[in-house]
């Protein structure tokens with residue numbers, strides 16, 4: 405039920421309209437009885453006397469015309485009112501959908517990397533599409549139908565009881581059985597819909613991963629395997645769907661059967677009462693014509709409860725996302741520094757544990773403003789994890805990191821990240837022009853600046869693209885080589901004129917000549933910038949002021965290129981390996 409409360413909370417701004425829509429549904433359901441009443445009136449006051457041999461008087465004609473006119477007028481009114489009601493439901497539900505989509509998307513933007521590693525993309529997409537649509541469907545249709553069922557059933561029952569309680573009770577006798585069956589069905593179907601929702605999410609995740617990784621699939625010629633895997637998930641989803649539908653089919657014959665028995669009761673009991681003269685033809689016609697207003701709610705209630713259970717399963721998933729809070733947020737007392745960050749970075753006894761795995765241990769490092777630090781170490785030694793701590797992509801488990809002597813946790817997150825330019829190991833470019841990608845951090849960047857940073861990062865190849873810097877690249881755009889993508893990512897990081905520039909293996913796919921040019925450009929930046937460069941190539945690290953060697957999450961050594969090649973250790977080994985130098989000092 406908390407799901408409905410949450411929906412109500414989010415209907416803020418259109419609650420009055422929604423209440424109007426709910427009441428209009430109740431009113432419309434009650435109005436459904438009026439036509440039958442008017443028909444019964446016509447029968448008892450006009451048709452029956454005539455059939456009994458009475459003469460047709462002018463009063464009868466005028467009474468007939470009046471009642472038929474009221475009937476037509478009322479039907480027109482009911483139709484227009486119904487139209488207004490549906491429009492109100494639609495506008496409220498669309499408004500709710502728009503708001504939820506926007507808030508969920510904004511909340512997702514605020515999540516940290518732990519959230520994205522825990523939640524699969526396909527699952528998040530399911531929440532933002534199918535699950536949200538289920539919420540809209542419920543607000544707009546299911547609730548309306550449920551109110552219609554309940555009000556129609558209650559008004560008809562009360563009317564029947566008022567007109568002839570014995571006749572009414574004979575018809576209502578089976579209703580408790582139907583309600584018990586519906587309740588049982590609702591209880592049984594809920595876990596099936598939770599399972600169905602999970603299988604849909606798995607299916608979407610499989611499709612999304614397959615689309616994203618289609619090149620790997622093709623490279624390993626694993627299309628058949630992938631189709632087989634997808635088929636399996638598709639089968640699972642189909643089975644879960646069938647299971648949920650078949651459950652309704654198990655209950656439906658009983659519910660339908662008991663509902664249909666009402667018409668038999670009308671004929672048997674009503675017919676006997678009519679023959680005995682206990683009730684008029686009009687009363688019989690009223691019970692007969694309103695029989696559907698009792699049977700229909702009972703027959704369809706199960707289906708609407710079916711939908712409601714789907715809603716509960718979907719809404720729970722959305723609410724999880726809606727209330728997900730990142731642990732990495734700006735503190736309320738975060739310093740609102742306006743001035744430019746100087747770029748001094750200090751690690752003090754920093755430990756980092758990720759999912760229980762000790763990734764960094766007792767890191768101590770003091771980086772001065774403007775210094776260039778290279779970080780090197782074997783795969784998995786913690787280089788990326790170390791640099792990720794500076795913009796708070798993750799938070800330290802112990803110790804602290806200060807920028808300009810202020811702990812990173814005390815910075816406003818936007819200010820902190822706005823002072824850092826980062827080109828990550830996995831280059832991601834948006835489906836936008838080369839220009840747009842470079843100016844991502846500042847969409848108002850003058851074209852001259854874009855060109856300047858593009859030149860620094862050697863994005864000269866863009867001029868040869870079909871539409872130059874306006875060529876759309878990224879997911880749906882022109883294909884680029886790994887090195888070209890890295891250069892655009894570097895230009896994007898430089899373009900925000902950061903106080904701290906972090907390059908995580910950014911030039912690994914760039915040729916030596918281009919790399920040399922880029923390094924010269926980085927050394928001559930026209931703004932103050934501390935550079936932290938993760939690299940595996942000696943050609944990249946040798947120009948750094950200091951080189952930090954990481955090993956198994958600890959700092960194993962620190963020194964200049966000359967100092968490190970002078971002593972045995974990881975750096976010298978890599979140097980010798982990359983330069984073809986033998987132990988004895990010769991060239992291999």
Ligand SMILES: Nc1ncnc2c1ncn2[C@@H]1O[C@H](COP(=O)(O)OP(=O)(O)OP(=O)(O)O)[C@@H](O)[C@H]1O
Pocket residue numbers: 521758759761763781782783784785786787788789790829
């Ligand atoms: N979210 C995580 N949960 C658990 N362990 C993690 C997580 N992220 C990274 N690790 C582990 O932390 C260690 C350091 O990873 P990191 O990516 O920082 O290494 P790296 O030195 O940058 O490696 P590479 O040179 O291959 O990029 C690895 O053993 C990795 O498996």
